[in-house]
Amino acid sequence: MSTPTMLTPMESAEIQQAYTDHELDVFGKRGLEIVRGEGAWLFDSAGKRFLDCIAGIGVCNLGHAHPDVLDALHGQAAKLINCPGFFHNDAKAAFLKALVSVAPAGLNRAFLCNSGTESVEGAIKFARISTGRQTIITAKRGFHGRTYGAMSATPNKKLSEGCGELVAGFQHVRFNDIEALRAAVNGETAALLLEVIQGEGGVYPADPEYIAAARALCDEHGALLIVDEVQTGFCRTGRFFACEHYDLKPDILTLAKAIASGLPMGAILVADHVEVPIGRHGSTFGGNPLVCAVATRVIEVMQRDNLAQRAEERGRYFLEGLQKQSHPQIRAFRQRGLMIGVELKIKSKPILKRLMALGVLVMTSGATTLRFLPPLTIERDEIDIAVAAFHQVLNEEADA
Secondary structure (H helix, E strand, C coil), rough: CCCCCCCCCCCHHHHHHHHHCCCCCCCCCCCCCCCEEEEEEEEEEECCCCEECCCCHHHCCCEEEHHHHHHHHHHHHCCCCCCCCCCCCHHHHHHHHHHHHHHHCEEEEEEEECCHHHHHHHHHHHHHHHHCCCCCEEECCCCCCCCCCHHHCCCCCHHHCCCCCCCCCHHHHEECCCHHHHHHHHCEEEEEEEECCCCCCCCCEECHHHHHHHHHHHHHCCCCEEEEEECCCCCCCCCCHHHHHHHHCCCCCEECCHHCCCCCCCCEEECCCCCCCCCCCCCCCCHHHHHHHHHHEEEEEEEHHHHHHHHHHHHHHHHHHHHCCCCCCCCEEECCCCCCEEEEECCCCCCCCCHHHHHHCCEEEECCCECCCCCCCCCHHHHHHHHHHHHHHHHHHHHH
8 A cells, every 4th residue: 555645734825825716715714824733722834822712613522633532533444434324334323322322311313414504404304394394483693504494593684695585484583582482382383493502692591491481382382392402512511411401301402513523423313203204314424434433432531531520610610710800891701611601892803813812712602702612621721821811801901
């Protein structure tokens, strides 16, 4: 077997020029060329390190270059990478067993796909097929993806501008408004689709009474309750799944992001009463042996290292650090585990840029909220670095 040719490392200017020349840029760039990761740190093309409080947008819950992930990846890649869904496969079977073992009670079967938006698309489709109804109710300020069905479930006109007609049959109601739910859910409702913590919307947790009412209304009217845990799943909020904070049993659970710690994967968990006939759905790459082997190992590591408990403890420590100093620019803190939103009275993007200049990478949620989503493996001294940079930037802002 011939030795593969190694690519010559690219310089910063060359990397940026390649993007300028060849990428259809729908993201907008921050001017960094990230080329390597280790633990909670990312490194640019010049070797400068940055504390990663983004984790691939809540994807790399085990951090970067985790040895267990690399071991599972290398081992399975040498055996079998892809396998059509009409064959049985040992890696997929092992993952299905592992996933169901940690899932909320009653979710005994899964369809495996490639992303969060795919999992939401499939969940919408499954709900309509299974109930014979069409209406899907979602919450305002929620986010479920950028493909047409998921975008139709997301009440954000900026996402759908210029896209023409969206998928019919969607209604949007106020989040945490029980009366709005009661007015909307009826005998024609196929499903109620909710995030129990709205991530993109600004890290807004649902009220327990709201979630209880949602479950009761779905039961009363024969509708399915779909919970979107694409961002909140896999120990991020201090529980394996955020719905466990509410003792909630969904009919359908959508998953992705951290499921395979960086590899593209999604899943739709369903209860036994959700039926989809053979041939009505599928995926060429979904549930391939490579991602399944990694995802199984991810679950093992999360259980072995008690990452849900660690996220809860580290999240409290992170929040306490952020709250140690009082800043006039802060409106509110919202936190569940290592999912933290800091709502400001000023625009968040300039603060994000100044944190980046100090070597700390964060995200925004809307125009005024900073979002911290670090790897769950982050250490206390690394949290201290992020907290110190946060206070330095806000103190400088106040002085200015």
